[in-house]
Amino acid sequence: MATRLPKALLTTLALLLLFATTATRPTVHAHTGLSTPCGRYQSAAGCPPPPPGQAIDYDINSPIGSNLKINQTLCKSSIPYPFESRTVYKAGDTIQTAYSLGSTHGGGHCQWALSYDGEKTWVVIQTEIRTCLQTTPDMQGSYRIPVKLPADAPSGNVTFMWLWINAIGDRELYSNCADIRIEGRNGGSVQGVAPLIANYGPSNPHFPEFPTAEFPDGHELFATRQQVTIMVKGSEGGAVDPSQSGVALSPKAANQPNSA
Incomplete structure (x- = not known):
């Protein structure tokens, strides 16, 4: 008959494991970043060069902030790729997202979100709680997670964002954005929830x-995310306009993390 260990002993063993993991952590942090679709200014093979005036982000795997401070904006870089450099997906496609080999900090919580208005408003299309990035990397050293685009997503130039709250290590928030194009219906809406922004400065929630x-693990906070509806204007003739993909409307408070 199996012996059930006391909860106190299990907690002690977990702390010892945590200590062993963090004690052997290298001083040069090898984290994890979005490589497919190409994260903005990603150096990976097959990714387009940065827009004029921008440089390759060789630190793309680094966190954008911690529970103590904010280092960068949610997308790390605010200048998107031009229309012709964007990867094209159809509404309803499943994106086989990939993440470069590095430290996965015991997994954690991931969210994937879309913005049609230049990163002002976000709607989450998929969430994975606790187990994100706990899979085994493939032969190329990448972690792969399928993310399905909404079947009724409107056509337009879209920012695709990945957010990660790591389980083990410094209390940080990771984020990369990819500039994509969605071919779907001419105008319409995308409904969902606003992203949960945590471990991103002292004014946002702190996940130990x-x-x-x-x-x-703070999973209950995901149930408090505010509902969001993004309305996207259709274009005349149904074609995607390279300069204007639509206007997103949503309660501002639902998408703006605290900046202090």
Whole structure:
């Protein structure tokens, strides 16, 4: 008959495991970043060169902030790729997202979101709680996670964002954005929730480490995300306009993280 270990002992063992992991952490942090679709200014093979005046982001895997401070904006870089450099997907497609090999910090929480208005308004299209990036990397050293685009997504130039709250290590928030084009219906709406922004400065929620199921992981906060509806204007003739993909409307508070 199996012996059930006391909860206190399990907690102690988890803390010892956490200590061993963090004690051997290299001083040069090898984190994880979005490589497919190409994160903005990504150096990976097959990714387009940065827009004029911008440089390759060789630190694309680094966090954008921690529970103590904000280092960068949600997309890290605010200048998008031009129309002709964007990867094209059809509404309803499943994107086989890939993440470069690095430290996955015990997994954690991931969210994927879309913006049609230049990163002012976001709507989450997929969430993975606790188990994100806990899979085994493939032969190319990448982690792959399928993310399905809404079947009724309107056509337009879209920013595709990945957010990650790591389970183990410094309390950080990771984010990369990819500039894509969606071919779907001519105008319409996308409904969902606003992203949960955490470990991003002292004014946003703080998630402590959660190395095992014995530790609280803050999953209940995901149920408090505000509902969002993005309305996208159709274009005359149904074609995608390279300069204007639509206007997104949503309660501002639902998408703007605290900046202090």
